[in-house]
Amino acid sequence: MSELPDIENLYRLDGKVCVVTGASSGFGDRFARVLSAAGAKVVVAARRHDRLEELVADLPDAIAIQCDVSSDEECKKLIDESISHYGRIDVLVNNAGTTDAVHPAEEANIDLFRKVVDVNLNSCFLLAALAAQDMLTRQEGSIINVASVHGLVASAPNLQPAYVASKAGLVNLTRELAVQWAKRGIRVNVLCPGYFETELTQVMFDDERSSSWIARNASMGRGGTPEELDGALLFLASSASSYV
Template sequence: MNPMDRFRLDDQTVIVTGAARGIGLAVAELCVHAGANVAIIDILEQQGEASAKRLAEASGKKVRFYGADLRDWNRAQSVVQEIGNDFGSTQVLMNCIGIGPNTEVLKISAQEWQDVMNVNVNAQFFIAQAVAKSMVESGGGSIVAIGSNSGLIVDRPQPQAHYNASKAAVHQMVKSLAVELAPHKIRVNAVAPGFVMTDMTKDAIANSGWLPIWEQNTPMGRMAKPEEIAFAMLYLASDAASYVTGSILVVDGGYTCW
């Protein structure tokens, strides 16, 4: 066996949440290149359908889209069942859903706080729990979540107390899941990106003038490309990381070194 084959996901079923665009889409595309069949889950149905169709046509792999609001516990359970019926057992979950509004702490409403927690924490947990149940039955698997360096430090200058708190919660959730699921041969890890050039950050950049500050505070002097985060997630999902669980892999261009 070629040792580099351990980075591949040949004929495995990978669920990627939040993959209609952004980091999730880059992850789905990389998984297809690594040999996987991919189930995309997103609330953005039109974009999700188009992304799944494009990836399937380009790769020849099985790629399907499932519209689902994962803030709903029941829907998280049912969509995993649907995917199981269509694909068989799932070996990998790439949990890429998240939102990041920028609001000053004194102006955050109760609804906005709940919205961030519902997407970034609750939805991530609901789908991870549902997939973990299926992985227990099939003999194991790997779950990789999107955290953030904002779960480790307070990024500046944007105001985002709710986002920071949600990502710290994701990191602790990942560690807790890793401990409890290890006996079932399920590994759970997270990637903690710094600033990544996605549609979400482009909107913030366009109206804020924050980009020069972000770049100045990053030793590598630039934002990440979505595929640079995807490669880190692929490593954690693959057999190349077979002894890695409960880890938060920081991919932030050195931002948290200062």
């Protein structure tokens, strides 16, 4: 029998470089703080640079890079500047996301559909591919995509065809990349959160009708809070999940 693990260090990320998109609020802000607390050097990216600077001020070793992930050029700049500053990328958290306003699919709003898919799916592919180019030189790395429960099931009673399609695509893209890169040392996994109380969803939780619907339909009778993903994030980012 092998030795028992060093529990105190099992989820440590000392010296690792982690890139987190969508870090100006919600999950992204929380993820950046948790990764930093585990010892990582963190690159935080989002469109709102002022919010990123506030976040970086709270972290011991972090930089902020303004990035609109719907832009291919800005995605490339994010990866290039991360490597230029820290020399490598060990963990990529594809967290940036957007949604379409509730509307029936028959409205055929293809411009909105493309916009949502660009942010939620296309950017994740491009950032993963670019980060993998660096990771493959060391045969090591972890990519964590943030999808949604609506990547697995329909969004009823909401009507969000673009969001559902983009998150479902991200789930299956994760499977494809995981298989392509597993033998070359890169792990690719996906988180599919349900209804969590964040800045983006606060209006739902503040509304009595919406919050009651969440409580009735969530298995635990309530929505989640961002800190309840801390363990899953650290597991997937660290060597604790070396065979996942």
